[in-house]
Amino acid sequence: xxxxxxxxxxxxxxxxxxxxxxxxxxxxxxxxxxxxxxxxxxxxxxxxxxxxxxxxxxxxxxxxxxxxxxxxxxxxxxxxxxxxxxxxxxxxxxxxxxxxxxxxxxxxx
Amino acid sequence: xxxxxxxxxxxxxxxxxxxxxxxxxxxxxxxxxxxxxxxxxxxxxxxxxxxxxxxxxxxxxxxxxxxxxxxxxxxxxxxxxxxxxxxxxxxxxxxxxxxxxxxxxxxxxxxxxxxxxxxxxxxxxxxxxxxxxxxxxxxxxxxxxxxxxxxxxxxxxxxxxxxxxxxxxxxxxxxxxxxxxxxxxxxxxxxxxxxxxxxxxxxxxxxxxxxxxxxxxxxxxxxxxxxxxxxxxxxxxxxxxxxxxxxxxxxxxxxxxxxxxxxxxxxxxxxxxxxxxxxxxxxxxxxxxxxxxxxxxxxxxxxxxxxxxxxxxxxxxxxxxxxxxxxxxxxxxxxxxxxxxxxxxxxxxxxxxxxxxxxxxxxxxxxxxxxxxxxxxxxxxxxxxxxxxxxxxxxxxxxxxxxxxxxxxxxxxxxxxxxxxxxxx
Numbered sequence: 001x002x003x004x005x006x007x008x009x010x011x012x013x014x015x016x017x018x019x020x021x022x023x024x025x026x027x028x029x030x031x032x033x034x035x036x037x038x039x040x041x042x043x044x045x046x047x048x049x050x051x052x053x054x055x056x057x058x059x060x061x062x063x064x065x066x067x068x069x070x071x072x073x074x075x076x077x078x079x080x081x082x083x084x085x086x087x088x089x090x091x092x093x094x095x096x097x098x099x100x101x102x103x104x105x106x107x108x109x
Numbered sequence: 110x111x112x113x114x115x116x117x118x119x120x121x122x123x124x125x126x127x128x129x130x131x132x133x134x135x136x137x138x139x140x141x142x143x144x145x146x147x148x149x150x151x152x153x154x155x156x157x158x159x160x161x162x163x164x165x166x167x168x169x170x171x172x173x174x175x176x177x178x179x180x181x182x183x184x185x186x187x188x189x190x191x192x193x194x195x196x197x198x199x200x201x202x203x204x205x206x207x208x209x210x211x212x213x214x215x216x217x218x219x220x221x222x223x224x225x226x227x228x229x230x231x232x233x234x235x236x237x238x239x240x241x242x243x244x245x246x247x248x249x250x251x252x253x254x255x256x257x258x259x260x261x262x263x264x265x266x267x268x269x270x271x272x273x274x275x276x277x278x279x280x281x282x283x284x285x286x287x288x289x290x291x292x293x294x295x296x297x298x299x300x301x302x303x304x305x306x307x308x309x310x311x312x313x314x315x316x317x318x319x320x321x322x323x324x325x326x327x328x329x330x331x332x333x334x335x336x337x338x339x340x341x342x343x344x345x346x347x348x349x350x351x352x353x354x355x356x357x358x359x360x361x362x363x364x365x366x367x368x369x370x371x372x373x374x375x376x377x378x379x380x381x382x383x384x385x386x387x388x389x390x391x392x393x394x395x396x397x398x399x400x401x402x403x404x405x406x407x408x409x410x411x412x413x414x415x416x417x418x419x420x421x422x423x424x425x426x427x428x429x430x431x432x433x434x435x436x437x438x439x440x441x442x443x444x445x446x447x448x449x450x451x452x453x454x455x456x457x458x459x460x461x462x463x464x465x466x467x468x469x470x471x472x473x474x475x476x477x478x479x480x481x482x483x484x485x486x487x488x489x490x491x492x493x494x495x496x497x498x499x500x501x502x503x504x505x506x507x508x509x510x511x512x513x514x515x516x517x518x519x520x521x522x523x524x525x526x527x528x529x530x531x532x533x534x
Contacts, residue, residue: 036466039158039450043443043471044520044527047534052526054519079513081503082473082487082520088501089469089489 029063029100030093037094038101040086049107059105066099140168141460144227144237146217146398148173148201150182151243151429151445153532158453160208166461170211170235171204172227178533179270182442183525185304186477188267188278189311190318197270199533207534217244220402222423239456242404242411242420243429243445244396245269246300252392253293255366263369264387267308268300280386281312286321288385291374293364294330295390298410300431300440302336303486305390307476310341313349314479324385328355329364329376336439337476340484343507348479395432402426410434415492416468418452427452435470436497438490444472446528468492475521481511483518 038047046052049059061069072078073087074095090098145156148171160169178199186192204210215229220240227235248266250258267277284290290312294305309326316324334357335341345353362377372384394400395410404411404420411428412421415436420426429452430445438444447470457463473487488502505517 032464033466035162036454036464037469039454040447040469040471042527042531043446044524046527046530048530051523053521053523054516055523055527080516081485085487085489085501085503086471 029096029098029103031097031100031104033094034097034099034101037090037098041098044082047105049105057107059102059107061102063096063099063103066102067095070095070098140166141238142168142170142236143239143241143456143460144235145169145171145241145243146220146227147243147245147396147430148175148178149243149245149430149445150180150442150528150532151431151449152241153178153201153204154446154449155241155243155427155429155453155456156210157204157208157532157534158450159456160204160210162453162463163457163461165209167457168211169209170213171201172213172215172217172229172235173201174214174216174230175271176200176214179274180442180525180529181268181270181274181301182528184267184270184274185307185311187274188281188308189314189477191311191477191480194275197274199529201533203534217398220398220426222402222426225425238425238460240426241429241449241452241456242399242402242426242432243449244398244432246393246431246440247396247400249392249394252296253364253367253389255368256389256391260367260369260389264367264389266390267388268295268304268390268393277308277388280388281315284316284321284324284385287323288321288325289381289383290324290326290386290388291381291384292326292328292388293367293374293390294328294332294335296331296392298440299390299393301474302439302441303341303474303476306335306337306341307478308388309353310345310349310476310478313345313352316352317349322352324352326353327381328353329361329374330355330357331364333357333359336474337484337486337504340505340507341476341478344478344482344484348482393431395428399428399432404428405432415495415497417455418448418468419455427456436490437488437499438470438472438497439474441472441474442528443474443487443524444470446531447471470497473524475517475524477518477521481515481518483514483521485517485520 044055045058049057051057070087073083145152156169156171180197183197205212215231217227218230219228225237265273265276267273312326365375367374374381395405399411404422411433413428413433418427420428429448431440451468458465470490475483475485477483484505486504489500490497
């Protein structure tokens with residue numbers, strides 16, 4: 001049940017984020033701002049794109065999926081207090097910037 | 110040092126195309142210089158980010174005495190048998206190889222703020238345009254009566270990584286069934302607020318695993334309360350029954366003295382004799398180099414500007430991590446790593462004209478209580494009201510599901526891989 005609810009919330013956010021911007025966030029995101037903000041992510045998430053332990057990969061997501069994921073933490077649909085606290089303080093512009101930055105990186109083997 | 114200077118000169122020559130051949134002094138000025146003291150979570154991160162993000166436009170030298178660094182974070186997991194000593198050991202080679210950081214294997218003995226030079230134990234002097242000071246803590250050896258520098262072998266602290274960490278493990282392994290461990294916890298503010306309580310959990314885990322369930326751990330605390338207290342105590346009861354006993358100052362009425370020869374600890378309330386192992390974690394202060402340079406004029410720790418991590422005493426110096434007064438942020442590796450990025454951005458802005466953004470800080474501290482049972486505390490912080498102020502915080506609660514606690518541990522493992530790559534990669 002929880003999984004189904006989460007999927008519904010997830011899809012809704014993808015739809016909302018596409019409807020609001022009308023285009024994938026990468027087109028609007030400020031990459032330099034994203035690069036600075038990403039230093040906060042890099043404490044846990046590998047810049048190489050690798051997954052480590054319970055910390056998932058942050059590279060390789062399409063921009064609209066990245067935005068939807070962050071929104072789902074910001075709106076507290078998804079569990080995880082660390083990510084909720086991080087996302088709560090990020091504006092729409094900042095999330096788009098992060099999506100632009102991470103979207104520009106290629107995972108290393 | 111010679112290689113660095115030659116490198117500087119050569120890059121200067123390349124930039125100026127030989128026109129300034131007759132003016133070597135001027136050439137030395139073509140590339141701004143940053144010196145970083147201390148290769149821990151603050152210093153290594155700052156060195157890496159300044160070098161990496163300036164793409165060689167800033168010459169970065171990291172002053173660190175040790176060739177191999179043992180992290181204090183996750184050293185409790187070594188004590189509890191969850192990690193090997195190798196697992197918590199890291200080298201600096203990649204900082205030089207991948208990002209061009211110059212490694213100075215020496216101890217910084219003085220900071221000449223007038224001349225803007227760092228004096229090394231080798232006698233060399235390193236000039237700087239900006240200096241990052243991240244030396245961690247020093248222990249107050251006189252804060253527990255009867256304890257001293259000489260007594261740290263018999264009654265180890267284990268609050269600085271390396272040999273002391275191994276000593277803690279050796280003493281723990283030698284505790285017999287029915288034996289008594291006394292831990293003296295430190296007063297605020299100190300490195301790693303949940304650390305003593307995670308360590309007590311690891312003591313209990315190792316003893317239980319070895320079948321020594323009649324052993325006891327008494328924590329004598331000078332504080333009225335501690336980080337994640339309710340959650341720790343509920344988990345202790347669940348996993349270890351009555352093995353761990355925590356006593357606040359109202360109960361023990363003060364630590365009067367310790368005797369390292371006999372393993373005796375005297376409090377106002379009770380005398381503990383023949384303890385199998387006494388772990389003294391004393392009061393702490395900023396590392397000596399920061400204090401002797403006058404960066405902590407009020408004693409103890411170093412005041413900084415919340416928006417930049419710049420010292421309030423000297424605008425060319427930044428103080429990071431456990432040595433600084435970071436407002437609501439705890440003294441943790443995560444905090445130091447977060448602060449280093451703000452300082453690195455500010456310094457690149459000053460020396461290389463890079464874009465700067467408002468400072469943001471983050472922290473999370475995970476504590477392993479028993480296999481697959483990890484609790485956490487954390488928050489986000491900003492420069493506000495003249496200090497680094499908590500904006501959002503969270504903390505694990507008693508009675509959470511085993512599934513959530515297991516996820517926390519997976520996160521803890523992932524974080525360690527992430528932060529060590531972010532420091533040394």
